Amino acid sequence: MFVAAYWWEVHPGKEEQFRAAWRRGTELIRERYGSLGSRLHREDRDDGAIRFIGVAEWPDRQTWRKAFDAKMVYDEPETRAAFVEAISDWAEEPLLLMEMTDDLLDRSP
Structure with a gap:
């Protein structure tokens, strides 16, 4: 398995719009490009x-x-427009590109 990580800064008050567009966009990428899906994490920065x-x-x-x-x-x-409108900054290249070697994540409920 292969993992790619990306980051985006979001305009204040646009967090839910971003998350909704990201969820729909992730579904589209899975359908069209063959990804296995993604996880989204939030970082509230000191600044x-x-x-x-x-x-x-x-x-x-x-x-x-x-x-x-x-x-x-x-x-x-409409998904692309909502996503772009919500972000204030992003990386043009992935933050990380990694081959998975071991997976001990517990996916059970």
């Missing part, structure tokens, strides 16, 4: 900024690379 970090799982580096090279985006215009 008052709100940053979200998405950690996406992919079957392998090649599947991720093909999607990344295709400039994967949220294909629904």
Whole structure:
């Protein structure tokens, strides 16, 4: 399994809009590009900024690379617009690219 992490800073008051667009966008990327899904994490920074970090799982580096090279985006215009409107800053390149070696995450309820 392969993991890619991304970050976005969000305008104050736009957190729920961002999360909704991110959820729908993640569904679209899973459907179109073959990701396994993603987790979203929130970081409330000391400087008052709100940053979200998405950690996406992919079957392998090649599947991720093909999607990344295709400039994967949220294909629904309204989802893309809501996402872009909510963010104030982002990284153009992934924060981390990693091969998973061991997985001890308990996914049971």
